[in-house]
Amino acid sequence: MASLISCPHCGVRPKEEFSIRGDATPVRPAPMASDEAWNDYVHVRANPRGRIREHWQHVAGCRRWLVVERDNFTHEVFSVTDAAAARGGAR
Amino acid sequence: MRYSALSIFKQALAGNLGWKPAWREPQPKPHYDVIIVGGGGHGLATAYYLAREFGIRNVAVVEKGYLGSGNVGRNTTIVRSNYMLPGNEPFYEFSLKLWEGLERELNYNVMLSQRGIISLYHNDGQRDHYVRRGNAMMMEGVAAEQLDRETLKKMLPFLNFDHARFPIIGGLLQRRAGTARHDAVAWGFARGADRLGVDLIQNCEVTGIRREDGIVTGVETTKGFIGCNRLALAAAGNTSRVGEMAGLKLPIESHVLQAFVTEGLKPCIDHVITYGAGHFYISQSDKGGLVFGAEIDGYSSYAQRGNLATAEHVMEEGVTMIPGLSRVRVLRAWGGVMDMSMDGSPIIDRTPIDNLYLNCGWCYGGFKATPASGFCFAHLIAKGESHHVARALRLDRFERGFPIDEAGAGTQPNLH
Numbered sequence: 001m002a003s004l005i006s007c008p009h010c011g012v013r014p015k016e017e018f019s020i021r022g023d024a025t026p027v028r029p030a031p032m033a034s035d036e037a038w039n040d041y042v043h044v045r046a047n048p049r050g051r052i053r054e055h056w057q058h059v060a061g062c063r064r065w066l067v068v069e070r071d072n073f074t075h076e077v078f079s080v081t082d083a084a085a086a087r088g089g090a091r
Numbered sequence: 092m093r094y095s096a097l098s099i100f101k102q103a104l105a106g107n108l109g110w111k112p113a114w115r116e117p118q119p120k121p122h123y124d125v126i127i128v129g130g131g132g133h134g135l136a137t138a139y140y141l142a143r144e145f146g147i148r149n150v151a152v153v154e155k156g157y158l159g160s161g162n163v164g165r166n167t168t169i170v171r172s173n174y175m176l177p178g179n180e181p182f183y184e185f186s187l188k189l190w191e192g193l194e195r196e197l198n199y200n201v202m203l204s205q206r207g208i209i210s211l212y213h214n215d216g217q218r219d220h221y222v223r224r225g226n227a228m229m230m231e232g233v234a235a236e237q238l239d240r241e242t243l244k245k246m247l248p249f250l251n252f253d254h255a256r257f258p259i260i261g262g263l264l265q266r267r268a269g270t271a272r273h274d275a276v277a278w279g280f281a282r283g284a285d286r287l288g289v290d291l292i293q294n295c296e297v298t299g300i301r302r303e304d305g306i307v308t309g310v311e312t313t314k315g316f317i318g319c320n321r322l323a324l325a326a327a328g329n330t331s332r333v334g335e336m337a338g339l340k341l342p343i344e345s346h347v348l349q350a351f352v353t354e355g356l357k358p359c360i361d362h363v364i365t366y367g368a369g370h371f372y373i374s375q376s377d378k379g380g381l382v383f384g385a386e387i388d389g390y391s392s393y394a395q396r397g398n399l400a401t402a403e404h405v406m407e408e409g410v411t412m413i414p415g416l417s418r419v420r421v422l423r424a425w426g427g428v429m430d431m432s433m434d435g436s437p438i439i440d441r442t443p444i445d446n447l448y449l450n451c452g453w454c455y456g457g458f459k460a461t462p463a464s465g466f467c468f469a470h471l472i473a474k475g476e477s478h479h480v481a482r483a484l485r486l487d488r489f490e491r492g493f494p495i496d497e498a499g500a501g502t503q504p505n506l507h
Contacts, residue, residue, distance in 0.1 A: 001388075001390065001392075001398050015400075016400050020389060020390045020505070022344070022390075022391065022503070022504070022505060023344070023391065035490070036490075039489065039490040040340075042433075042489075042502050043342040043433045043489040043490065043502055044340050044341065044342055045331070045340075045341070045342065045343060045344045045504070046331070046335075046340060047331035047332075047341070047343055047344050047345055047391070048331070048332075048335075049329075049332055049345075049393040052391060054390070054391065072345070072390075072391045072392050072393050072394070073392075073393045073394055074394070075392075075394060
């Protein structure tokens with residue numbers, strides 16, 4: 001894991017300031033979506049080796065939710081964006 | 092060659108020049124009844140029991156590295172059956188019973204040492220939980236004992252009993268638990284399977300799974316195509332990658348777990364001890380090194396190496412539990428890639444593809460399960476139905492709403 005993460009709000013910070021929630025790929029389905037859609041979202045993961053997108057929270061900094069794109073084999077970090085910005089605007 | 096005291100004596104007199112390799116190194120045949128992907132503990136045990144118990148001997152194990160190069164050689168060697176939930180406990184107890192007869196069965200010294208495991212607790216709520224767990228074990232016919240603080244003080248005087256935040260108030264003991272020599276388990280099953288005619292094909296990575304009319308016809312490998320009637324996946328750590336070759340999307344996420352060993356010490360820790368305040372576990376190897384670990388690092392990873400922050404955290408837990416550890420030097424640390432399932436329990440089941448079988452999701456409890464996992468997986472492959480102790484370990488339990496969640500942590504793979 002890279003030692004330094006470049007937070008879009010706080011700048012370069014040690015990774016210990018962040019907590020990692022997990023895979024950012026699954027998107028929460030509508031409340032009344034089918035059981036299959038909910039099962040896919042809650043339980044099933046693509047779990048690729050290589051480039052992945054993850055939800056991280058900068059808990060010891062701005063407390064914003066971030067999307068970190070990194071390689072889970074080489075530990076290289078490619079990009080860090082604000083999760084709300086990644087969805088197309090602040091909420 | 093059968094190993095015995097006499098064979099050691101004879102070989103010693105002959106200058107130890109007559110030992111034969113423990114298994115052959117065959118080239119793959121064009122077709123097998125069963126191919127097992129993954130030459131770790133579980134894959135090798137599956138091959139052994141397929142041949143030994145179920146009479147299926149036209150079997151190949153294909154392994155991308157060398158035999159036992161994955162997690163069977165990268166764990167903390169603990170063997171136990173102190174689980175709580177009815178879907179798990181009979182399975183792990185079956186495994187412990189197989190462990191108890193394993194050396195005789197395999198004619199191989201796996202150095203099983205039933206030194207007992209003590210799980211410490213630190214507050215009233217945790218005590219109630221451990222009493223419940225002990226009772227649940229006894230309901231399944233597994234002996235469990237509660238130890239009070241005074242008894243523990245006599246048994247384990249080096250513990251930090253009066254820590255301000257995490258005082259030790261008691262422990263749950265399973266006497267039949269212990270440790271085993273991890274590599275020897277893989278080697279013993281490999282030798283046993285080889286002697287029954289199983290082909291162990293090393294340095295042969297599966298690159299694709301060929302399917303026709305909805306069933307698997309064989310695997311593409313770095314040594315060419317190998318056909319099979321039935322395909323069994325036992326590639327924990329890389330299950331999702333192999334599963335994807337067959338179009339499976341699974342309730343698995345790969346995480347890294349670290350373990351550590353210190354310099355050799357004189358015998359000082361006689362049991363396996365787990366700390367209730369942070370999931371730290373420690374035992375002493377026969378060579379004298381203290382072997383310990385704690386939780387997974389907590390992020391998706393396929394790298395067999397961990398994070399220093401986690402290493403520091405593990406050491407802190409260890410020193411909190413046994414202050415004397417602060418003076419011991421750590422020699423080595425390593426990481427293994429864990430198949431974290433969504434409920435912390437494994438999967439031994441059929442798949443939506445008729446002749447494809449799946450053994451995965453061992454989280455970080457796979458080593459103790461090795462014999463039962465092999466036995467139950469072989470049972471499933473040979474008979475087409477689950478062994479009775481593995482009936483709950485279904486792939487579809489998540490979507491049907493029957494998770495087996497020992498930790499009660501919910502469907503977060505990094506929390507088990």
